[in-house]
Amino acid sequence: MKYIYLAGPEVFLPEADALGHAKKQLCQQYGFSGLFPLDTEIRMADDKENLGFVISRANEGLIQQADIIIANLTPFRGPSADVGTVYELGLARGLGKVLAGYSNDQTPFLQRTFAEFGSGELHSQNSGEIHDRNGHKIEEFGLADNLMIEGGIHAAGGLFLTHDARPEQRYTDLTAFERILQALAG
Amino acid sequence: MKYIYLAGPEVFLPEADALGHAKKQLCQQYGFSGLFPLDTEIRMADDKENLGFVISRANEGLIQQADIIIANLTPFRGPSADVGTVYELGLARGLGKVLAGYSNDQTPFLQRTFAEFGSGELHSQNSGEIHDRNGHKIEEFGLADNLMIEGGIHAAGGLFLTHDARPEQRYTDLTAFERILQALAG
Numbered sequence: 001m002k003y004i005y006l007a008g009p010e011v012f013l014p015e016a017d018a019l020g021h022a023k024k025q026l027c028q029q030y031g032f033s034g035l036f037p038l039d040t041e042i043r044m045a046d047d048k049e050n051l052g053f054v055i056s057r058a059n060e061g062l063i064q065q066a067d068i069i070i071a072n073l074t075p076f077r078g079p080s081a082d083v084g085t086v087y088e089l090g091l092a093r094g095l096g097k098v099l100a101g102y103s104n105d106q107t108p109f110l111q112r113t114f115a116e117f118g119s120g121e122l123h124s125q126n127s128g129e130i131h132d133r134n135g136h137k138i139e140e141f142g143l144a145d146n147l148m149i150e151g152g153i154h155a156a157g158g159l160f161l162t163h164d165a166r167p168e169q170r171y172t173d174l175t176a177f178e179r180i181l182q183a184l185a186g
Numbered sequence: 187m188k189y190i191y192l193a194g195p196e197v198f199l200p201e202a203d204a205l206g207h208a209k210k211q212l213c214q215q216y217g218f219s220g221l222f223p224l225d226t227e228i229r230m231a232d233d234k235e236n237l238g239f240v241i242s243r244a245n246e247g248l249i250q251q252a253d254i255i256i257a258n259l260t261p262f263r264g265p266s267a268d269v270g271t272v273y274e275l276g277l278a279r280g281l282g283k284v285l286a287g288y289s290n291d292q293t294p295f296l297q298r299t300f301a302e303f304g305s306g307e308l309h310s311q312n313s314g315e316i317h318d319r320n321g322h323k324i325e326e327f328g329l330a331d332n333l334m335i336e337g338g339i340h341a342a343g344g345l346f347l348t349h350d351a352r353p354e355q356r357y358t359d360l361t362a363f364e365r366i367l368q369a370l371a372g
Binding site: 009011012013014050051052053055056057059060076077078079080081082083084086087088089090091092093094095096113116117132135136137138139141142143145146147148149150151152154155 | 265268282
């Protein structure tokens with residue numbers, strides 16, 4: 001039985017527990033065992049240590065224990081994926097785990113970033129590079145997010161999928177997640 | 187001679203090369219050798235492969251080669267650090283490297299996130315949890331960013347510093363960076 005660490009911004013949603021349960025059910029259906037960050041029993045840290053550090057260590061432990069990580073890389077509070085999820089993906093890469101990820105937003109990173117941080121028309125810049133309104137370069141590689149994310153999954157031989165979820169199901173749509181399970185099981 | 191991978195959003199700045207040079211000079215001054223992402227010579231990828239993947243692989247190679255990573259975790263395009271930098275920090279953690287990081291913004295993550303994505307008054311919520319305007323929970327651990335970031339550095343026994351840089355030097359101020367070098371050399 002292989003263990004899959006279920007990384008993603010679900011933990012910040014009101015329906016976090018239900019989503020964790022649904023993802024673990026799907027894992028089981030495809031012959032895997034899902035590990036959800038909120039599964040770990042965190043006892044309140046004594047006041048000598050920050051509770052955030054205790055949770056971080058528990059999550060790192062789950063990733064160590066896992067064989068596979070499936071990261072929900074749907075943009076969260078900005079044009080990029082949740083940074084906690086991205087850290088976990090990098091950690092899993094360094095540990096040699098099987099990587100997979102998905103995003104429920106199909107707009108390319110360039111367009112998404114420009115819409116939020118650009119100014120004027122996207123095609124109006126004539127420097128040969130695209131910059132945001134602070135003069136910071138925006139990547140133009142046709143990828144879904146910063147190149148290290150999809151690049152890492154690609155280098156690990158992993159699967160990255162995007163899915164056009166309905167806005168109200170942006171963080172809860174499990175279509176792409178299930179497709180990854182199918183591919184991993186197949 | 188120990189190698190330090192210089193992670194950060196500097197690569198997106200117009201003065202990227204000058205900043206890389208300045209950081210490498212400081213490394214040398216403290217007896218280290220700095221590796222800057224833009225150092226790698228990337229030949230244009232043939233059209234069978236995405237250039238973004240080629241750059242990603244080169245950066246992962248530099249991190250493999252490094253003994254230490256110093257990550258500039260100053261918030262970039264939103265309340266959190268640059269996701270590429272965060273991926274690299276996670277990768278370095280998985281590879282067992284020495285971790286260090288800094289942010290040139292001293293506002294705690296909670297306040298910063300609420301200022302950008304909250305609504306109403308920060309103290310007006312009475313659920314016992316703080317949520318953004320989309321109903322997503324905001325972490326309350328008094329940390330500088332998502333708990334996995336500072337948590338990972340802490341678990342690795344590394345150093346994380348914040349510095350109150352002037353707004354126009356938000357991404358270029360090297361005070362905290364140099365303090366980390368001093369600590370590593372000391």
